[in-house]
Amino acid sequence: MKKVISIIIISFVLMNLGSFSIPQEIPRDIAIAFKVGNAEELSRFFNNNIELVILDKEDVYSKAQAEQIIDNFFTDHFPKTFQIIHQGGGDETQFAIGKLVTFNGTFRVYLLLKTKNDKPFIHQLRIEKENE
Secondary structure (H helix, E strand, C coil): CHHHHHHHHHHHHHHHHHHCCCCCCCCHHHHHHHHHCCHHHHHCCEEEEEEEEECCEEEEEEHHHHHHHHHHHHHHCCEEEEEEEEEEECCCEEEEEEEEEECCEEEEEEEEEEEECCEEEEEEEEEEECCC
16 A cells, blocks of 8 residues: 555656746856856847946946946956856746956846746846945
């Protein structure tokens, strides 16, 4: 009897594994773009319009404008290291918090991505000075 119950439980669990939503990871290329300071590569993931908050500047920019602003940021703050500290979300929306260490300071990076046509796009990007 115990064997039958065990088989039923295992079968039930295996059949229902597909119904659980596994959070999507942030694309690796985004982290690599931050690590090497490549605004062009990062902008491949920008939505057509993106909300940028960089230090004291905050606005909604076109993809091209945002790429230029990020490029200027990387010029002023060339990265040493970047790591994703925390990430989560579901099928349609993901977020990540990262730590960007540059030659001119350490920054906290916040990303909000939404999936469109099975591809993640950055809708919001925040880069704030980290209080060390």
